[in-house]
Amino acid sequence: MTGEWNAKLRAVEELRGALGERLVLDAALIAPYARDTSRARPEGAPLALVLAESTADVSAALAWAHEHGVPVSVRGAGTGLTGGAMGYDGGLIVSLERMNRxxxxxxxxxxxxxxxxxxxxxxxxxxxxxxxxxxxxxxxxxxxxxxxxxxxxxxxxxxxxxxxxxxxxxxxxxxxxxxxxxxxxxxxxxxxxxxxxxxxxxxxxxxxxxxxxxxxxxxxVPPGTPRTFRAAFDRLEDAGRAVTAIVGGSAQPEVLELMDALSVEIIESFHPTGLTVPDGAMLVGQTVGADAEAKAERIIAICAAQGATDTGISDSDALLEARRLSNPALNARGLKISCDVGVPVASLAEMFHGVEEIAVRHRKRVSTVAHAGDGNLHCTVEAPDDAAGIAAADLVIDDITRLALSLGGTISGEHGIGSVKRHELPWQLDATALDMQRLIKDALDPRGILTPGRAI
Amino acid sequence: MTGEWNAKLRAVEELRGALGERLVLDAALIAPYARDTSRARPEGAPLALVLAESTADVSAALAWAHEHGVPVSVRGAGTGLTGGAMGYDGGLIVSLERMNRxxxxxxxxxxxxxxxxxxxxxxxxxxxxxxxxxxxxxxxxxxxxxxxxxxxxxxxxxxxxxxxxxxxxxxxxxxxxxxxxxxxxxxxxxxxxxxxxxxxxxxxxxxxxxxxxxxxxxxxVPPGTPRTFRAAFDRLEDAGRAVTAIVGGSAQPEVLELMDALSVEIIESFHPTGLTVPDGAMLVGQTVGADAEAKAERIIAICAAQGATDTGISDSDALLEARRLSNPALNARGLKISCDVGVPVASLAEMFHGVEEIAVRHRKRVSTVAHAGDGNLHCTVEAPDDAAGIAAADLVIDDITRLALSLGGTISGEHGIGSVKRHELPWQLDATALDMQRLIKDALDPRGILTPGRAI
Known part of the structure; x- marks a missing residue:
């Protein structure tokens, strides 16, 4: 073991020769770069951190890792939600935060x-x-x-x-x-x-x-002032039909979000904007361009025709800002374990209903907000801060994910797979599709040093 | 050789067992499927043609070709312009024309x-x-x-x-x-x-x-009737600036085409629509939607501000239909050898001028029409129907292609590489990029049976 350790130290000295003080070996300085924003747990103690300042730095680091078979994690700002940027035990972290021009x-x-x-x-x-x-x-x-x-x-x-x-x-x-x-x-x-x-x-x-x-x-940038619109619905079906009609219509929104009643209640209590909590769901969105007002009016007319009970148009985007900040609001209320599934737009109402049924079955509170215009949903499940609580919430997420797939959907719309969702991959991809991923990975990274064991 | 021939016949019998009369062996029936619409020459006599009717047929054909190391060409309607679908000597042609539902x-x-x-x-x-x-x-x-x-x-x-x-x-x-x-x-x-x-x-x-x-x-489908607009310019620079202003503006066109004077003259003589041949170039395009007229007016105003000499808006699309049929018009006037380069939109005027200089240098007539909104140009060079004439035209195309690359452009915007443009690939892609293509090809098609020697 001592021989191996000495070899490793000599190898690190080589890399320091190329990178100077841009190679960080102090564990305390490395630690913050070994995490992302997901619930993934650190996999051990990374060997070193590269604060890359140029393509040449990254090239030197990878060539070195390739030669020595060292696993590499890559990190921007660490805001990832699936564990993709977590450091590896004995691994190299390549941070790109200094390449910020x-x-x-x-x-x-x-x-x-x-x-x-x-x-x-x-x-x-x-x-x-x-x-x-x-x-x-x-x-x-x-x-x-x-x-x-x-x-x-x-x-x-x-x-x-x-x-x-x-x-x-x-x-x-x-x-x-x-x-x-x-x-x-x-x-x-x-x-x-x-x-x-x-x-x-x-x-x-x-x-x-x-x-x-x-x-x-x-x-x-489109001319004029954006308009924010909202429409409350007593019934999810009505909101779902409104979404389908809006995205298939001639007044295209810039943003179109659908929130269930629990989400509206929590977001409103965290960032009060005067919203009334709907019985069913709330659509909020934005139109832009010289005809933003006319487009918002056409969208609201569609909502009204589908049974919206309360509607409004505003030139303030407070409502959307509140929606953007929904995660801290949900977390503050104990809703912490989230997912990122997607379904074809016309299946949104069915998906919302199904999530409600899953929540009842598991006796857990689950909030759902959707980027409705593209069918991407974030369901967040309540979970106490202990392993058993998180495991119970994960079972809820599993059911939600399988439901999305049964509706012709996807296990991830925008967060990616990382390590957190890797067990779900075979639910969506068959053996041939998984094999294709592996063939490409092996062709481009034959020694398997780049973010190994994640994403595919 | 007889043993090899017998083995091949036995192998073909195997495939016939799987495909029945969907496997065609008659050379006269195969020949039309061995060509595309490019100037590429046939590479010999294909062995057989598969008129696939299902995924299973295609699967059987490829598994067979994979086992026996037979090169496969794939064919839709044969309208390709770069030789990608040409049959191989001793190869299998997979036609998908019957899978048309x-x-x-x-x-x-x-x-x-x-x-x-x-x-x-x-x-x-x-x-x-x-x-x-x-x-x-x-x-x-x-x-x-x-x-x-x-x-x-x-x-x-x-x-x-x-x-x-x-x-x-x-x-x-x-x-x-x-x-x-x-x-x-x-x-x-x-x-x-x-x-x-x-x-x-x-x-x-x-x-x-x-x-x-x-x-x-x-x-x-957008509501309302589309509007077709046109604007003639005495100077290419003015037309180029108009294109940049239009694509960066708030009235987005559905179509935006730029034609040099020679193209306008030839297209107009083939499909008279009442156009006056401009001194410099002609922009034609289309707007759609409820505000199609207003958008066309804004675009025409931009053109006028940039020096357009003659403009018009119409609800007939005769002008665009004529543009769509420009190839037969050009061919009828002896302009036959074309290319498909692209440049960043702001470099369009410089590209048009450069093509004019190349035409003068080579003493050849060259017409240029561009999908101006996306910077994709088709330059067509006059060429007599003989090998020497085509070779001389090819030299013009080479110069045009290198000019596009020097302006930050591409050797192909929409036709692809096939066999016709394969010699140009290293002009755009360096050794690492070419190697990546090869790694992926070898990983997914390790025996190299699929359209070998083309595209990459």
Missing amino acids: ILGIDEANRLALVQPGVVTGELDDACRERGLFFPPDPASARLCTVGGNIATNAGGLRCVAHGVTSDSVAALEVVLADGRVLRTGARTRKNVVGYDLTRLFVGSEGTLGVITEATVRLKP | ILGIDEANRLALVQPGVVTGELDDACRERGLFFPPDPASARLCTVGGNIATNAGGLRCVAHGVTSDSVAALEVVLADGRVLRTGARTRKNVVGYDLTRLFVGSEGTLGVITEATVRLKP
Whole structure:
């Protein structure tokens, strides 16, 4: 064992030669980088942390890990919810927080070139100064980083209008497992040259390479003031039909969220905005553009036709801000274990009902909020802070997840798989699909050093 | 040799046992299936043709080819422009033309389940009867098939508004090289479960698997009558600035095409619509929706501000129909050898000018039409019908392609690589990127039977 330890120390000295003080060995300094925001538990003591400042740093770190067979976890801001960025025992952590520069904004072509550690909300701010915006908007936009958004193909509230993160990525620079640097994609809207490697890396959760630069697509900021609308429903079916009618109609919303009564009650008590708790569910959303008011009115008319009992339009977005901050509100009330399933939009009402039945069966409180326009739901289950309580809540999540699959849905809409949802993978993917993932992983990372044992 | 021939005959008998009369061995019947619409030359005599009627047929054919090491070409309607579907000497051709059923249209979730041999325009027609439409619209939509569109990630005129084919594909059924059946994607808008295999197969040009079923996304038909607009410019720079201003503005067009003077003259003489040939270039496009007229007026105002000399708005789409039929018009005037490059939108005017200079240098007539909204250009070079003439035109195409790359562009926007553009691949992709393509190809098709030697 002493021989092995000495070899390891010599190897680390090699890496220090390449990285200098950007290689951190102090366990106390490393610890905060070994966690994410999920309920995953640390897997031991990482060996070292790389505070990468350049593509060359990442390349040196990966080439070293590849040579020595050291597992690597990759970290942006650590806001992930599925354990994907947790450190490994004896592993290397590559942090991209220092690679946080916006390298350029090309207004005419509506593209930005960014390093992975740029905070998503700060990129959006910089674009808005130029009349453009960055469409992806995960709820953690003020904290999370663009690189993490791309690595997990993050979603958010605006996906009903602008798609997911992958729809906003034009090109990537990626450091491969062996340290080589790959450039994918193009600066053009259309590009059919070889396989779509950009999309392969988007959402690959650190298992195929480390993103060190991204060319992202921007959109022009719509003119006028956004309108926020709300519609309360006594019955879930009515709300569900309203959602289907809205997304299939000509007045397209920028945001369309559906909350069950428990969610509204909890969010309202945490951030009072004057909402009345509905008997069934509440739709809230936003329209933008010069015709934002007219579109909001058409959407409210659809809601009224489907039986909405209380509706309103406002130019304040307090309601949506409250919705964005629903997680702390739920946590404060003991609802802590959440999931991220998705169903086809027309099955939303059936899904909400099914979740209610599951909650009754398990005798647990479960709140549900949905990015209704794209069918993505976050159900949060109450759980005491002990292992037995969490295990009981996990059983509820399992039932909810299987229900989503039975409705033609998905086990993850926007959070990814990481380690937390890995046991669910075979519920959705058959043996052939799992084998394809493995074939690609083995081809690109033959020594299995990149985020091993997660995501696929 | 006789032993080898006998073994091959025995092997073919095996396949006939599985496929019956769906296996065609008559060379005269096979020949039409061995060609596409490109200038690629046949590579010899294919062994057999499979007129597949089911996923099981495709699976049997590929398992057989995998076992016997027989190269396979895959064919929809044969409208490809890069030689991707050409038969191989001694190879198997898998035709999907009989798998031409629309299996279902889910109006509420705006999804269609289709077999690959469905003609694109017919799918669109069926959707429109239900108030929906299928966004991809390659110029060959009345002839080409959805499977071919997906295999090549085809583009078209509406990409400025709706993206490329991959943006409309939710899930696939694919037969892998060894005959196994893979299911990718999900019916939900968001899905981050494993690698994005759907996107990996879209645009893979038959080299990774054969698409046997697709779930595609539909959109609601906008209300009102579309408006067609046109604006003539004396100077290319003015037209280029107008394009940049339009795509960055709030009145988004459904179609935005830029034609040089030679193209306008040729198209107008073939399909007279009353156009005056401009000194510089002509923008034509379309707006849709309840506010189509207002949007067209805003776009025309932008064009006027940038120096347009002659503008107009109409509710007839004769102008766009003429544009869609530009290829036969060009061919009739001896302009036959075309390319499919792309540049960032803001570089369009520079690209048009550069093409003019290249034409002068080579003393060849070259017409250029661009899907201006997405920066994709088709330059067509005059060429007599002989090898020397085609070779001379190819040199012009090479120069145009290198110019596009020098402007940050791409060698192919929507036609793909096939065999015709394969020599250009290393101009755009470096050794690492080419190696990644090869690693993935070898992992998924280890015996190299699927469309070998093309696309990557």
